Amino acid sequence: MPWIVNCLVGMHDWRLTLLAATVCVTGLATSITLIGMARRSSQRDRFSYGGLAGVLGGLTVWATHFLAMLGYRSGETLHYVASETLMSLAIVVVGMALGIALTLSNDSRLTRVLVAVLAVCSVAAMHFMGMAAIRIDGAVATWDTATVVTAVTLSILAAMCTAIWKRRDGWQRISTNTFLAVTSVCILHFGGMAGLTIVPDPTIRVPVSAITQTSLLIWVVGGATLVVAAAALVTMMSLWGRSSSLNQLREAIDTMPDGLGFYDADDRLVIWNARYAEVNTELAAALEVGAKFRDMLQIGLEQGLYAEAVGREQEWIEERLAARRRLSNTLEQQISGDRWLRVQDRRTAQGGIVTVVNDITDLKRDAQALAEARDTAETANRAKSEFLANMSHEIRTPLNGVIGLTQALARTELDHDQREILNLIQSSGVTLQTLLSDILDLARVESGRLEIADEPFDLARAINEAAHLYGAPAAEKGLQFFVDIDPAAEGWVRGDVVRLKQVLTNLVSNAVKFTAKGFVSLNAAVGRDRDGAAILRFTVEDTGVGFDAEAKARLFTRFEQADGTITRRFGGTGLGLAICRQLADMMGGHLDCESEAGGGSTFILTLPLIAAEAPVVQPIELASSADPHERRVRVLVADDHPTNRKVVELILGQAPVDLVSVEDGAQALAAARLQTFDLILMDMQMPVMDGLTAVREIRLHEATTGTQRTPVVMLTANALPDHIAAGQAAGADRHLAKPFDAAELIALVSELGGESCALAA
Incomplete structure (x- = not known):
């Protein structure tokens, strides 16, 4: 070098x-x-x-x-x-x-x-x-x-x-x-x-x-x-x-819909766009190159812009600056005059801060309006639910009298014309009861208040109970009636047995109703879906009137039937299938159908198969009789409606039952404290003391005195799931909704009160 x-x-x-x-x-x-x-x-x-x-x-x-x-x-x-x-x-x-x-x-x-x-x-x-x-x-x-x-x-x-x-x-x-x-x-x-x-x-x-x-x-x-x-x-x-790029960048910043301001490492304003000044109207005069963010906050405080800072101004400034020094910070700030700003601060690699400001006043107002609308809707929904509950109670109470009294009257000696008139009354009562249940179910599904239970049940028993309700009507029409359960489908499964039986009875009922000759069958089998998961497949087949493809498209629509003349020929509201499909969807399954006009119909219900173990049944300990040799069952009935009490008296009057009737919960509690009963039938809505309070007091009395537990059945027109849950929470053992069938009441008394009642069933 x-x-x-x-x-x-x-x-x-x-x-x-x-x-x-x-x-x-x-x-x-x-x-x-x-x-x-x-x-x-x-x-x-x-x-x-x-x-x-x-x-x-x-x-x-x-x-x-x-x-x-x-x-x-x-x-x-x-x-x-x-x-x-x-x-x-x-x-x-x-x-x-x-x-x-x-x-x-x-x-x-x-x-x-x-x-x-x-x-x-x-x-x-x-x-x-x-x-x-x-x-x-x-x-x-x-x-x-x-x-x-x-x-x-x-x-x-x-x-x-x-x-x-x-x-x-x-x-x-x-x-x-x-x-x-x-x-x-x-x-x-x-x-x-x-x-x-x-x-x-x-x-x-x-x-x-x-x-x-x-x-x-x-x-x-x-x-x-x-x-x-x-x-x-x-x-x-x-x-x-470079100048052209800077000009383009500046033009782009100025045309941004968001307010943007850039501050250097010392938090001094370097550049901002027109929207930044528009959003910060009160501070527009203070926007200049080199202006410090702290000084602008101070100007806002002097103008009274920040209501949240009143009385703690300096502390508020320090909190705001501390939040601003984070790598990323977003806050919603209320300005005087009921204005709201969303402020977003982002730090750059060189220590500067990019601040983006948006006026969200309209969004806040919309959110408040939506919240008010939601509250209004929830209030209206609660009012509707209360109305439905009251309507259900008020209709079921007299309907219970109609059905119960006709069933009691049917057990007496009647001539042919009287028997025919009585059958028409009973048929009308059952139709009215079905209509009421469909309307209430539809309302609960729409409001989202219908819940699907998840509990073990015997599948074969549930299928037989749902199908055999219509064995007699099918026989009266001369129809062959088949129930075929695949052995693989027998056993205990998890699900909602009540809703399953509701869907199956609706499908079987329609099949019997729309079939004049031939057969009706219900088949239950185990299959696989497209993903290989186990499913239950229920098939209800008939040789009835059938329907074409156009009718099928609207069959599951509310208030629709395959043919407008069907309503006049067979009756019905057209609600049943719509509710059944919604119930099937809520249970994780699907309901579909195949048919041709005049060639019968096949309805196919598929549900997930969830196997379960059979539960261990804990027997209800019955209250012992004062006289062990006495075979009559002592039953206490608490109901404020005299017709309902009369219905119970007429139905149980033919059974070996000693019946005590009271008008409110207070009288029921007093009677339960004075003597021992084998079964208590308790209404829910009564004056002086309601049924739930009476049940709680009875359970408290039993716990305090050490007496045996007396079975309690809520015999009430309050039939919604909330009512059933409330009864269970109070200490009731069962729930029987009005209007009820005489056989149901006798079977329940026989099961909980003593075997003697079975003799008169």
Whole structure:
């Protein structure tokens, strides 16, 4: 390295050397900048920028070399052969252009190493081609091979260092690569010149066509001028592009629908858009470059904008600033005048803060309106539920009297006409009861208040109980009635037995109703769904009237039947199938059908199969009779409605039952404390003391006195699931909804009160 420094300092004019260095730095920095612009440009413009970078880089190195040669103090007059001088320019320009094209097509580290070697080789070729163009009167130039090889090797190593730089763009990359490239060029030039020796040779004469140093100076100055002009052009393009990008960015920020403000690391306002000023109307006058966020908060406090800060202003400011210093912060802030702002603060990598503000006053008002509408809807829903409960109670109470009294009357001696009239009354009562249940179920499904139970039950028993209710009506119409249960479907499963029986009885009832001759069948089997999961498949098939595809499309719609004349021929509301499909969906299954007009129908219900273990039945401990030889059952009935009490008396009057009737819960409690009963039938809604309170008091009395537990049945018109749950919570054992069937009541009394009742059932 000392020989390079000695050549640079001792053998060159420092002024021309400084000029050469200036040209080299300017030109190579511009060329590297053009390479970065090429990388960021489209495919069409990429090689245009690359080609310009190659030409400019080659011209820069060529001008640097010959400017330095003009400053070389040799003591001899140097001349240059024009053709060889121009050839050296062509060599370096082509080499630079090829290297840049290669790095633009593949920017891997290996490629950058190869490009660095190619660039140094082209510069070396240019250098020695330019030196070969030198002519001296009476002398010849020779080189020391070792010095030249060392200079070329060091130059290549310096150029290869550009390959380790990972960042593609930025001033750090440009400055570093420029330094390494200039170093490589300097090592090559001054190292090569250090190995130059001028040997006298009288036979050498300068050709007439050779140009002088003055002419060369004009050439080089022209090349240097092109380099400077290109650098100025690139700088102007870069500044214009940056200005254009900033203008576009500023325009984009100004057109944003959100208010945006940017604060520096000291929380001073740098830039903001028009929307930021519109949202912060009260602070618009204080928005200026350099305004501190704390000062703006203080101005807002002085104007009384923040109601939440009253009485704790400084503490509130510190809390707000602490939240703002987090990496990310979002808050909703109420402003005086019932305005709401959503403020989002995000910290930048340099410690600045970007604040985005939105006016959410309308959203808050809409949310408040929705909340009020929700509350109104919930109130209306509760009112509807209360209305449905009251309607159910008020209709079921007299309906219980109609059905119960007709059943009691049916057990007496009647002539043919009286029996026929009684059957019509009973049929009408059952129809009214079914209609009431359908309407209430539909209302509960729509309101989302209908819940599906999940408890174990005997599947075969449930199927038989649902089907056999319609065995007698089918026989009366002369229909064959089949119930076929696959052995795999027998056993205990989990689900809602009440809703399953409701769907099956509805399907079987419709099949019997719409079939005049032939058969009705109910089949239960185990199958698999598309995913391979076990399912239960219930099939109800009949040979009835059937329906076509158009009717099927609306069959499960509320208040629809397959044919409008069906309502007149067979009766019904069209609610049953709609409720059944909704119940099937709620139980995780599906209800569908297949039919053709006049060819019968097949309804298919599928439900998930969830196996369960048979529960261990805990027998109810009955109250012991005062006289162990007495076989009559003592029953206490509490009901405020005289008709309902009369119905119970008529139904149980034919059984070995001693019946005690009271009008309210208080009387029932007093009777239960005075004597022992085998069974208590308790209404729910009664004056003085309601049934639930009476049951709780009876259970408390039993626990306090240590007497045996008396079975209690809630015999009430309150039939909703909430009512059943309330009865169980109070301590009731069973729930029998009005209107009830006489056989149901006798069976219940027989089961809970004693076997004697079974004799009269």
